Amino acid sequence: xxxxxxxxxxxxxxxxxxxxxxxxRFGDNxxxxxxxxxxxxxxxxxxLGPSGSGKSTMMKCINLLEQVNDGQxxxxxxxxxxxxxxxxxxxxxIGVVFQQFNLFSHMTVLNxxxxxxxxxxxxxxxxxxxxxxxLLRRIGMDQKAKEYPDRLSGGQQQRVAICRALMMEPELLLxxxxxxxxxxxxxxxxxxxxxxxxxxxxxxxxxxxxMSFAHDAADRIILLRRGTIAENGSPDEVxxxxxxxxxxxxxxxxxxx
Amino acid sequence: xxxxLTYEVSEIEQERAEFRRMENLCSHLTSVVxxxxxxxxxxxxxxxxPGWPRVKESFFSPEYxxxxxxxxxxxxxxxxxVLGVALVGVAILGTSLALVRMTTSAVMFPLRVVARFxxxxxxxxxxxxxxxxxxxxxxxLGLFGRIDKAVLGTIAVVMSYSAYIAEVLRAGFQDVHPxxxxxxxxxxxxxxxxxxxxxxxQGLRKIAPALMNDFIAMQKDVGLISTLGAVDAVRxxxxxxxxxxxxxxxxxxxxxxxxxxxxxILLNDWYSERLRKREQTGGMV
Numbered sequence: 001x002x003x004x005x006x007x008x009x010x011x012x013x014x015x016x017x018x019x020x021x022x023x024x025r026f027g028d029n030x031x032x033x034x035x036x037x038x039x040x041x042x043x044x045x046x047x048l049g050p051s052g053s054g055k056s057t058m059m060k061c062i063n064l065l066e067q068v069n070d071g072q073x074x075x076x077x078x079x080x081x082x083x084x085x086x087x088x089x090x091x092x093x094i095g096v097v098f099q100q101f102n103l104f105s106h107m108t109v110l111n112x113x114x115x116x117x118x119x120x121x122x123x124x125x126x127x128x129x130x131x132x133x134x135l136l137r138r139i140g141m142d143q144k145a146k147e148y149p150d151r152l153s154g155g156q157q158q159r160v161a162i163c164r165a166l167m168m169e170p171e172l173l174l175x176x177x178x179x180x181x182x183x184x185x186x187x188x189x190x191x192x193x194x195x196x197x198x199x200x201x202x203x204x205x206x207x208x209x210x211m212s213f214a215h216d217a218a219d220r221i222i223l224l225r226r227g228t229i230a231e232n233g234s235p236d237e238v239x240x241x242x243x244x245x246x247x248x249x250x251x252x253x254x255x256x257x
Numbered sequence: 258x259x260x261x262l263t264y265e266v267s268e269i270e271q272e273r274a275e276f277r278r279m280e281n282l283c284s285h286l287t288s289v290v291x292x293x294x295x296x297x298x299x300x301x302x303x304x305x306x307p308g309w310p311r312v313k314e315s316f317f318s319p320e321y322x323x324x325x326x327x328x329x330x331x332x333x334x335x336x337x338x339v340l341g342v343a344l345v346g347v348a349i350l351g352t353s354l355a356l357v358r359m360t361t362s363a364v365m366f367p368l369r370v371v372a373r374f375x376x377x378x379x380x381x382x383x384x385x386x387x388x389x390x391x392x393x394x395x396x397x398l399g400l401f402g403r404i405d406k407a408v409l410g411t412i413a414v415v416m417s418y419s420a421y422i423a424e425v426l427r428a429g430f431q432d433v434h435p436x437x438x439x440x441x442x443x444x445x446x447x448x449x450x451x452x453x454x455x456x457x458x459q460g461l462r463k464i465a466p467a468l469m470n471d472f473i474a475m476q477k478d479v480g481l482i483s484t485l486g487a488v489d490a491v492r493x494x495x496x497x498x499x500x501x502x503x504x505x506x507x508x509x510x511x512x513x514x515x516x517x518x519x520x521x522i523l524l525n526d527w528y529s530e531r532l533r534k535r536e537q538t539g540g541m542v
Contacts, residue, residue, distance in 0.1 A: 063443050092445025101436040106458045116444035119454060164444070 006220055006234055013041030016172050016203045017062065021071035024057055031057045033227040034071065039172065039205050044198045046214035047207040049224035050250065055207040058224070059176045062205070063096050076171060092120055095165030096174045100181040102161035103149040109136070110145040113164045121168060128167075135163045139193060155186030159193050166197070173197065175206035191217070211254045215239050223247060318505045325497045325506035332493030333513050339411045339479045339489070344472070346415035351422030356452070358427055372423070379420030384481060388413045392485035407489075410482025418475050425471065429464035430456050466532065469525040476518050480510070490514065 017039040024032040032054045039045050047055050060066040062073055064080060064087050073081050080090040103112050110132055117128035136142040139159050149157055158178055165173060175194065179187040191213050198204060198217055208214055214221060214235070221238040223231035231238045231247055242248050266274075303309050357365065357372040379387070391413040396404060433456050441451040461468075483492035490513055494506035 063439075065439055065442065088442075088445050088447050091443050094443070096440075096443040098436050098440060101434045102440050104437060104440070104455055104459070106462060115454070116446070119450055120445040161440075168445075 007038075009040075009219070012043045012219070015039070015074075016041050016043075016076065017205065018074040019058075019062070019071075020074070022058075022061060022068050022073060023070035024054075024061055024066065025069050031227050032061070032068075035224075035227070035229055036071075037222055037229060037232060039203060041203050042201045043220060044202075044204040044206070044218050045220045045222060046218035047205060047222050047224065048209075048211070048214060049230075053224040054227045055224055056176060059096075059174055059205075059207055062172075063094055063174055064091055088120075092116065092168060093170055094172050094174055095168070095170035097158065097161045097165050097176065097178045099177045103157055103164070105149050108146050108148055109141065109152070109160050112149070112160060113167055116164070116168055132163070132167060135166060136160070139163065153186060154182045155189045158182065158190045162190075162193060162197075166202075171203065173202050173204045175204060175208070177207050177209065179208070179210055211239070211251065223250070225250075314503075316504050316508055318503055321497070321501055321503045321505035322509055324501070325494060325509045328493045328497060329490045329506060329509045329513055332488055332490035332510075333517070335407060335487065335489040336479050336482075336514075337517075339407055339414070339482060339487075340476055343411050343414045343418070343475065343479060346411070347418045347422050347475070350415060350419035351426060354419060354423035355426035355430065358423065359430060376420045376423050379417055380424070382417075384413075384417050384478060385484060387417045388481055388484055391416065406485040406487040407482060410479075410485050410487050414475065414479055414482070418471065418478075421471055422468065425464055425467050426460070429460035429467075431460075432463055433459045462532075466525055466529040469521060469528070473518050473521050473525065476521070477514050480514060 015038045019035060019037050021034045021036055022032050023034055035058065047058060049055050057066060061068050068081050072079050075090060075093060078085060078090060110129060113132040113135065114128035117123040118125060133142055133145060136145055141156060141160060144152060179190050182190065191210065195217055218235055221231065221233060221235050222229060223238060239251055242251065354372045354376060357368050360369060388410065392406065392409045395409060437455055437459065438451055441455045446454065480489060480491040483489050483495065490510045494510040497506040498504060
């Protein structure tokens with residue numbers, strides 16, 4: 001591979017996430033085959049790849065919802081695959097937004113956003129609510145704080161879910177196909193919010209099928225294919241000027257639809 | 258709301274509305290007529306049965322009704338107390354069994370086996386046998402001295418119903434979408450917090466109608482403690498029957514049990530309907 005300037009790009013800080021030789025298999029089916037990559041502070045990394053390429057599994061391993069079968073994942077200076085660490089604590093350092101059914105349907109928007117602060121970090125309710133209202137106000141959802149999730153549109157629900165993930169100022173934000181279950185008309189507002197977070201310096205790893213968004217918003221594109229990393233580089237390198245025929249075909253297929 | 262409509266209703270819609278109104282009227286009339294016919298039929302058949310005067314005297318005698326009423330009511334107070342205690346007992350034991358059955362850790366393996374064995378056995382044994390085993394078996398051991406029959410009856414009811422409730426609860430908790438658990442854990446909530454704050458409240462909502470139905474069934478099954486000799490509403494009725502050779506007191510006991518269950522049945526219907534409406538908004542069929 002050619003000299004890689006993205007790795008010493010001065011815009012980004014220290015390595016927040018280091019994935020080293022991660023192997024994950026379900027029975028005999030190897031889903032992730034010795035995958036390694038880094039995410040640096042303030043960097044937005046898009047994880048792309050066809051269905052079944054291992055994107056979702058990778059996200060789940062980072063969030064400790066799945067256990068790796070080999071290799072290590074470092075969050076800052078912590079090896080989060082070490083079974084001796086407190087996994088709940090590690091999880092609370094990462095903010096996650098899923099594809100759907102994110103919000104707790106029996107809690108109001110405000111209680112959803114403040115839950116982790118109140119129950120995990122033992123903040124007093126007033127302090128948690130003050131901070132949560134600030135976050136909700138920024139996305140214009142403070143009027144809906146007392147509503148239940150089923151009264152919100154899919155786009156509003158996802159934006160509240162992002163607020164909830166941001167509440168404890170996570171070191172890393174994982175976005176796992178957060179627009180895949182949305183009405184195409186509502187995708188825009190969610191992506192716009194992600195764009196704002198990036199501009200504010202968030203560190204983001206997102207699995208997505210929104211190719212044009214990945215192209216415009218991501219600093220780095222990682223393309224997974226059959227459980228291995230096929231491409232790792234800037235959007236310009238990977239998406240606009242791919243040299244590998246299979247990569248060319250992958251992006252060409254998206255351009256046709 | 259209709260007054261607020263500002264647009265003109267088309268002739269087609271007017272005609273459709275008229276048709277629906279007529280159809281509605283017809284179906285109401287049909288139901289009234291068929292109900293009347295049914296009542297008339299029942300009355301005619303009863304009146305013409307050769308044994309009706311005797312049945313009427315032995316089951317529906319106003320005189321014995323009045324005689325049994327205060328005694329049965331007095332007995333009912335015991336049923337209500339047993340029901341109250343049993344409700345708490347079932348809630349605790351049932352939830353514990355359900356939670357134990359849902360654990361995955363190796364440490365809990367023996368408890369899991371016990372819980373599984375318990376729910377399997379208890380759901381198979383007829384309730385009356387459980388009552389006999391507890392009611393006559395435990396005093397038979399001679400370990401605890403004399404125990405009140407009502408207490409033993411309560412224990413039996415709790416043991417039997419916990420097994421059913423545990424399975425209903427387990428179904429409800431497992432029905433909560435897995436990503437809700439994933440969301441909770443990814444916020445840093447522990448296994449226990451996730452269970453307590455997310456899974457249990459959401460699961461309970463879904464199975465509330467089933468749980469209330471079991472509560473209603475339990476309400477009448479507390480009457481079975483009479484078989485142990487505890488003087489509850491049924492036993493009180495039995496005592497009057499034994500003295501008078503008239504069965505009306507049993508009808509009295511049934512009426513008080515029905516009266517006790519009606520509010521809960523109405524509550525259950527109301528809640529189920531609300532849940533159904535909420536989950537099927539927009540549906541016509």
